[in-house]
Amino acid sequence: MDTLSYKTVSVNKATAQKEWVVVDATDMVVGRLCTRVAKLLRGKYKPSFTPHVDCGDNVIIINADKVRLTGKKWTEHIYLRHTGYPGGQREYTPADLMAKSPERLIKKVVKGMLPKNRLSDRLIDNLYVFAGAEHDKQAQQPKAIDINALN
Secondary structure (H helix, E strand, O other): OOOOOOOOOOOOOOOOOOOEEEEEOOOOEHHHHHHHHHHHHHOOOOOOOOOOOOOOOEEEEEOHHHOEOOOOHHHHOOEEEEOOOOOOEEEEOHHHHHHHOHHHHHHHHHHHOOOOOHHHHHHHOOEEEOOOOOOOOHHHOOEEOOHHHOO
C-alpha cells in the first residue's frame, strides 16, 4: 500500500513569503476594514500560516480620511488613556482622533484587533496608513487588492 507523507510546515522568518498590498479605505466602515487588515498583517489568509511568526503581508492603507463609522459612534464611542499621573485619565472620541490624525485612528483600531503579545508590536510595524491617495512606498511595487473580496 502506498502511503503519502504529509508534513506540517512551520514558517520561519527566512521562509516567510511577505508581499506588499495597497488597500483603498474610501467609504469603508472602520471596523470591517480593520478586521480584514489585521488578518492580512497576521497572514491568516495564507495556507502556510504559523501563529508565532510574522508571516503576514505589509499593508498600505490609503484614503484613511474617507472612512466612516455607523450609528453615533463618531461622538458616543469613548477611548480612554492615562498619562501616568494621579487623576490623569483622559477620554477622547473617534471624531477627536480623526480631526487630529486619521492615521492614528486606523492604527489604534487595528492594534486592538491583534494579539496582545510581543508579536503584535512587530506586526503593527508592517502597517502604513496615509490620509490621502498618495503614498511613499512605490519602490516596493505593492499590488492593489479588493479588501471586500476577502472573508
